Amino acid sequence: MKKQLDRREFVKIGGLVTAGTAVGVGLPLLPLYRASATGEVADRSGKRWGMVINVGKCKDGCTACVDACRKENNVPLHGDPKIDIHWIRKAKISRRVENASEISAPLLCNHCDDPPCALVCPVQATYKRKDGIVIVDKHRCIGCRYCLIACPYNMRMFNFKSNHEWHNETYPTRAHGVSESCQFCAHRLDQGMQPACVEACKKEGGGAMVFGDLNDSSSKVAKVVASRSVRALREDLGTNPKVFYIGL
Amino acid sequence: MKIEFAPLEGKSPQFYLFMLVLFGVAGAGLFATYLMYTQGLHITGMSNRVPWGISIVMLIYYIGLSAGSLVLSAMSALFGRKEFKPFARIAALLAMLLLVGALLSMILDWGKPDRVFVPFMYFNFVSMFSINGILYSTYIVICFVYLLAMFAGKEKLVGVIALIAVIWAIGVHSGTGAIFGFVSRELYESPLLPPSFITAALSSGTALMIILLQLLFRYTERPFDQRYVKELSRLLAVFILVVAYFLFVENAFRAYNIGHREAAWFFLFGGSHSMVFWVGLIGMGIVVPALILFTPGTKNSIKMINVAAILHVIGVLCERYIIVIPGQLHPTDILPNMNVESVALDGAIVSYSISFLEVVQALGVAAIVAIVFMLGLRVFAMLPTEALMEDEAS
Numbered sequence A: 001m002k003k004q005l006d007r008r009e010f011v012k013i014g015g016l017v018t019a020g021t022a023v024g025v026g027l028p029l030l031p032l033y034r035a036s037a038t039g040e041v042a043d044r045s046g047k048r049w050g051m052v053i054n055v056g057k058c059k060d061g062c063t064a065c066v067d068a069c070r071k072e073n074n075v076p077l078h079g080d081p082k083i084d085i086h087w088i089r090k091a092k093i094s095r096r097v098e099n100a101s102e103i104s105a106p107l108l109c110n111h112c113d114d115p116p117c118a119l120v121c122p123v124q125a126t127y128k129r130k131d132g133i134v135i136v137d138k139h140r141c142i143g144c145r146y147c148l149i150a151c152p153y154n155m156r157m158f159n160f161k162s163n164h165e166w167h168n169e170t171y172p173t174r175a176h177g178v179s180e181s182c183q184f185c186a187h188r189l190d191q192g193m194q195p196a197c198v199e200a201c202k203k204e205g206g207g208a209m210v211f212g213d214l215n216d217s218s219s220k221v222a223k224v225v226a227s228r229s230v231r232a233l234r235e236d237l238g239t240n241p242k243v244f245y246i247g248l
Numbered sequence B: 001m002k003i004e005f006a007p008l009e010g011k012s013p014q015f016y017l018f019m020l021v022l023f024g025v026a027g028a029g030l031f032a033t034y035l036m037y038t039q040g041l042h043i044t045g046m047s048n049r050v051p052w053g054i055s056i057v058m059l060i061y062y063i064g065l066s067a068g069s070l071v072l073s074a075m076s077a078l079f080g081r082k083e084f085k086p087f088a089r090i091a092a093l094l095a096m097l098l099l100v101g102a103l104l105s106m107i108l109d110w111g112k113p114d115r116v117f118v119p120f121m122y123f124n125f126v127s128m129f130s131i132n133g134i135l136y137s138t139y140i141v142i143c144f145v146y147l148l149a150m151f152a153g154k155e156k157l158v159g160v161i162a163l164i165a166v167i168w169a170i171g172v173h174s175g176t177g178a179i180f181g182f183v184s185r186e187l188y189e190s191p192l193l194p195p196s197f198i199t200a201a202l203s204s205g206t207a208l209m210i211i212l213l214q215l216l217f218r219y220t221e222r223p224f225d226q227r228y229v230k231e232l233s234r235l236l237a238v239f240i241l242v243v244a245y246f247l248f249v250e251n252a253f254r255a256y257n258i259g260h261r262e263a264a265w266f267f268l269f270g271g272s273h274s275m276v277f278w279v280g281l282i283g284m285g286i287v288v289p290a291l292i293l294f295t296p297g298t299k300n301s302i303k304m305i306n307v308a309a310i311l312h313v314i315g316v317l318c319e320r321y322i323i324v325i326p327g328q329l330h331p332t333d334i335l336p337n338m339n340v341e342s343v344a345l346d347g348a349i350v351s352y353s354i355s356f357l358e359v360v361q362a363l364g365v366a367a368i369v370a371i372v373f374m375l376g377l378r379v380f381a382m383l384p385t386e387a388l389m390e391d392e393a394s
Helices: A002-039 A064-073 A114-118 A146-150 A196-203 A222-229 B012-037 B052-080 B082-109 B127-152 B155-181 B193-219 B225-255 B258-269 B272-294 B302-324 B356-379
Strands: A048-052 A088-095 A103-108 A127-128 A134-136 A209-214 A245-248 B336-340
Touching: A002 A196, A002 A209, A002 B336, A048 B272, A064 A088, A064 A196, A103 A134, A114 A127, A114 A146, A196 A209, A222 A245, A222 B225, B012 B356, B052 B082, B052 B127, B052 B155, B052 B193, B052 B302, B052 B356, B082 B127, B082 B155, B082 B225, B082 B356, B127 B155, B155 B193, B225 B272, B225 B302, B258 B272, B272 B302
Parallel strands: A048 A245
Antiparallel strands: A048 A209, A088 A103, A088 B336, A127 A134
């Protein structure tokens, strides 16, 4: 009988010691958790990056945005259309009627508010940042290619081959075996710059792209989205893209 | 009736030769994987528009085949069909190993198979791949415990685990169907895919058991009652009809629904995959086996039943191909009613040709499964010394 009580007491004391240690170690960590949740990224978390493309201003045959993107992000071109990687590309679009006129517009990752690619990623390598950018952690991606299957816009690309063309030495190249797509030049946004394609379109192209914070109602992009007739790709799917088009 | 189990003797030159061939194929498969791993997947037939190839076809094929084994194994413990008890052990072993084959196909297909532990560290509980990863690996454990219970001779425990295994299997097969069915692509999206996947799993698995049991008993020269084949063929006949029904409903829906009509047309008549559908699946997999198994003249002939079973096993492989591939060849509709053309092959119908390396890899995985299966039979008392049905009259 006495032995049993002893054991119970032992469990009690042991439990208290364990709980005490956990709280003691845990408490100092709490501010760190709060910092990561609110503090450190507070300057960015309020933003929701978005883009409007005025198709009427996009010049046929102009590839300024595509070229700038390739250079900025070292996007691999292998010379084989089946495995070439495109973060942004120019598409020829026409209605399925006779003698339809052809318009030209860039297509890029829509940075959906409800991204199907992140939904299916088994390891959460693809995720949505607080500022709405959909991005891949290439060090975590296992290369299962489910995101390529799930993206209804054909924007996900896989590195079938390694790439070592190093146009921009401040940005990494990548090894084969992981997937990727446009990430709104997150590294440039972090430095207060605009995405490379937007900058190039303004300088060398028709100035068709407007980029900014959709949460800031005074920003140009938010004003355009609110005031003009814009549409996004396949809005019926409920993915809520953050890339909008005028005149498509 | 007391059932005696004994390991394979495995000392004949044929056995060693067979194992040698299997090791050779497995080695070749691993070498193909090594090439893909070091050089990148561009050496396969896959591309950005067709990112899933033969490995994914084989993955879901293996998952399906395991269903038949489990049903056969659970027959005696759950459904009171004591005459099937002799096969409970080998069937459970095979169910487990086919799952291992499925997981292996999945992992070797990754661009980064060396990151095999990453999914254990970061789950995404809404990803069908994560959910299936958990379902598959726990299923393997359940089958293993099931085998242990059988070897320990704990009848009650065996019954309980058999029930758990059957319920778990429903999850495993539904989850596999959902990999495709729950994705919004015109030829994937379908709530019917999980249940239709289960039926094709049951039919192909049963057909595989019909063939495998006869082969095993013939080559070990152990007595085998041909009436087992007839019993199983009755099951197979019913399963095939259900598979055909699901196929009909799914395609009728797509053909009727205006939004899916163009994709349905592409699926049924749009290229070489349509041949796989009509000749491989409908012809070889369904019509011929169904005719054999329902015609009074042929349904009792062991030879004809074997023909039907072999054709159906191939037919369901075609069905798995049809689930995975055409849905990728057909473009996603970025802008409905518009023609879209770009360097990224938007809006274009693309092609996929099976590459040699993918086939070698798939055969390698099959060989690994076969090696472990044979070693299992060789080391443990899995196979009964005889499988004879008791006559009801006696």
